[in-house]
Amino acid sequence: MFLVLRFYPGSENSELNNFVFNNIHKVLPVSSILIIAAYIPNNHFKKYLRHPMLIGLTIWATTHLLINTQYNQDIFFFAMIAFNIYMIIGIETRDRFNLKASKCSWKNDLAVVALGLIGHVSLIKLHYFLSGVSLS
Template sequence: MLLVAIGCIIAGWRSLYPMPLYFPPQWGPTAVQGMMPLAIILFCAGLGPNHFRRWLRHPQLLGVLIWSGAHLLVNAEARSLILFGGLGLWALISIVWISIRDWGRVARPEANWQGTLTSLGLGLIATAVLIFWGHGWLTGIALR
């Protein structure tokens, strides 16, 4: 069901006309190259015992927030503001809401280095797949 929803979101984004809203910064593409691997690694760290979850509490939501901010640095049209800005706002509200709800009631999760290295490895593999194949297939915009 989740894949169907993601497919609908991407299809909707691709079907809209890219109406420019603002001028992206010149340093945007450089910033994205550093932010996206971090965002994907954090997204992969959302499950399992790892140090990202122990230190950050909400690494998956933080990854979505970084992902959305990075994409807004290089996509300056209305459809991107709706997609990336909306998901970034959702992630930010979720981080705050969950933190308030669970304050003092939920202990920090246990961590081990195997889980941390697994999250890191999966994140780097996912980054490579997106750079060399996946992003162009999903969005129609090749990265290389």
């Protein structure tokens, strides 16, 4: 059985519950930016994090795991987190000596942030149509 800390109204962790529900929307744009960073070449996100998509998906899955209350969704998000961590460790083990220095551009970083925020806003607007879950 999974040990999951549940956040729901009226729980004994009401301060933690309020903190999570009121601040979860501040973390998700970071996830969108990191996912976009994997597709735009020569940016600082990719240079320093090396696996921005896997890290972004891990952040996305963790935030959704904290706010969902159904066990079938828990299994999906736990599997997503475990797979991403496994892939990061595997890729780092394979490529630890194959480091390439690339010239990064701040212009590409601005493009990553702008496209990530645009993508995040569009995902918020289309969340109900994509997942069937209303955010209001």
